[in-house]
Amino acid sequence: MSLIVQKYGGSSVASAEKIMNVARRIVQAREQDNQVVVVVSAMGDTTDELLELANKVSDSPSARELDVLLSTGEVVSSTLLAMGLKSLGASAISLTGAQAGIRTDNSYSRARIMNIDPKRLRKEIKKGNIVIVAGFQGINEEMDTTTLGRGGSDTTAVALAASLKADRCEICTDVEGVFTADPRIVSQARKLDEAGYEEMLEMSTYGAKVMHPRAVELGQLFSIPILVTSSFSNTSGTLIHGGITVEGRNKVTGIAHDLNVAKITVVGVPDKPGIAATIFEKLATAGISVDTIVQNASIENITDLTFTIAKNDLGPAMQIVKPAALEIGARDYVSDSDVGKVSIIGTGIQNTPGFAAKMFTALSREGINIMLISTSEIRITCIIKEEKVKDAVRALHRAFELEQAQK
Numbered sequence: 001m002s003l004i005v006q007k008y009g010g011s012s013v014a015s016a017e018k019i020m021n022v023a024r025r026i027v028q029a030r031e032q033d034n035q036v037v038v039v040v041s042a043m044g045d046t047t048d049e050l051l052e053l054a055n056k057v058s059d060s061p062s063a064r065e066l067d068v069l070l071s072t073g074e075v076v077s078s079t080l081l082a083m084g085l086k087s088l089g090a091s092a093i094s095l096t097g098a099q100a101g102i103r104t105d106n107s108y109s110r111a112r113i114m115n116i117d118p119k120r121l122r123k124e125i126k127k128g129n130i131v132i133v134a135g136f137q138g139i140n141e142e143m144d145t146t147t148l149g150r151g152g153s154d155t156t157a158v159a160l161a162a163s164l165k166a167d168r169c170e171i172c173t174d175v176e177g178v179f180t181a182d183p184r185i186v187s188q189a190r191k192l193d194e195a196g197y198e199e200m201l202e203m204s205t206y207g208a209k210v211m212h213p214r215a216v217e218l219g220q221l222f223s224i225p226i227l228v229t230s231s232f233s234n235t236s237g238t239l240i241h242g243g244i245t246v247e248g249r250n251k252v253t254g255i256a257h258d259l260n261v262a263k264i265t266v267v268g269v270p271d272k273p274g275i276a277a278t279i280f281e282k283l284a285t286a287g288i289s290v291d292t293i294v295q296n297a298s299i300e301n302i303t304d305l306t307f308t309i310a311k312n313d314l315g316p317a318m319q320i321v322k323p324a325a326l327e328i329g330a331r332d333y334v335s336d337s338d339v340g341k342v343s344i345i346g347t348g349i350q351n352t353p354g355f356a357a358k359m360f361t362a363l364s365r366e367g368i369n370i371m372l373i374s375t376s377e378i379r380i381t382c383i384i385k386e387e388k389v390k391d392a393v394r395a396l397h398r399a400f401e402l403e404q405a406q407k
């Protein structure tokens with residue numbers, strides 16, 4: 001008998017009918033002699049609606065209260081699914097993140113799982129129950145509820161799979177797997193049969209929201225095979241695993257894009273040791289992740305420092321950058337929230353000549369100006385105007401001929 005962890009995303013449980021569809025799928029998996037643990041997201045746009053409500057009653061909602069509020073979305077869907085399963089004659093029980101033993105650090109809205117005590121889960125599995133765990137949440141040392149960041153139910157699922165030493169984790173969603181680009185933007189995008197953890201991590205970190213980056217990271221760390229598949233059809237999905245063949249190398253696997261980006265430039269900075277550290281240490285202390293960083297060559301010991309952050313971090317980041325810029329003697333600071341990222345991802349591409357040139361040529365043919373460039377061993381990212389991002393994704397998909405199966 002295999003143990004599988006299945007995760008169903010918000011659009012898969014968006015209505016009572018869809019919850020019953022999911023319940024039938026789970027019963028099917030159970031009938032195929034599997035033990036099943038299920039993780040659910042909140043129904044449809046519930047999390048956004050709860051956030052909106054919080055912002056209506058407060059300009060800066062308390063982080064602690066906000067996490068409790070947002071966690072309720074997953075409690076609603078998990079309890080409804082357990083009821084639905086029982087109505088089909090299955091034995092099922094719902095658990096909150098805390099009841100499932102998920103312990104996190106104290107960072108509200110972006111908590112990291114520190115450990116999982118699977119005692120209760122194991123007890124319920126042993127009793128023959130299908131266990132439904134509310135995704136995206138845990139509990140900190142103070143026994144306060146925390147949430148794992150948007151899209152975090154994927155992380156709950158992979159973390160539970162690791163903790164229970166499950167045979168695999170299935171991420172069941174509203175598309176048939178991981179595609180060469182977001183299929184909602186590129187109609188010719190092709191479903192990948194498999195992807196390596198590393199390339200999937202870059203894809204999701206750089207915007208492919210079909211998987212939460214930390215879920216991929218955990219999958220890699222604990223060697224959990226992850227199947228991304230549709231909640232609505234019985235297609236084969238995309239298997240994310242570590243054993244990708246050599247043939248898959250030195251090729252672009254996919255295009256990722258991210259619209260949740262803002263750019264900050266600190267202008268006229270004295271070029272001396274410690275300047276970058278002053279700014280980035282303060283941002284890090286506030287829990288703000290900085291991505292692409294570019295420092296211009298200095299002229300007469302004066303330089304500009306540009307970096308990108310998530311758009312929703314722009315307000316708090318500027319609160320930090322303003323005094324920091326003054327402290328380091330910078331002339332000015334500017335921000336731009338109308339930017340986005342487009343990335344090509346593929347194992348080994350940075351070391352192979354031609355990929356960067358092809359990317360830049362494809363963008364220039366569309367009349368798209370590149371503001372910043374960053375690279376990793378398996379990724380090249382360009383920061384461009386937000387309004388151009390979708391055109392850029394389509395142009396790059398064409399330029400690298402991703403609609404055709406890669407030879």
Ligand code: ADP
Nearest residue numbers: 009010011173174178179181182184208209210
């Ligand atoms: P869920 O609610 O199931 O967690 P998400 O909305 O978080 O689903 O993720 C699925 C969405 O991810 C798809 O509807 C698709 O628009 C988007 N997406 C972005 N990039 C990709 C990609 N490369 N492959 C598949 N889907 C992608």
Ligand code: ASP
Nearest residue numbers: 041047136150151152153
């Ligand atoms: N409900 C949460 C969100 O909308 C978590 C998730 O769906 O994974 O971000």
Ligand code: MG
Nearest residue numbers: 009151209210
């Ligand atoms: Mg998701």
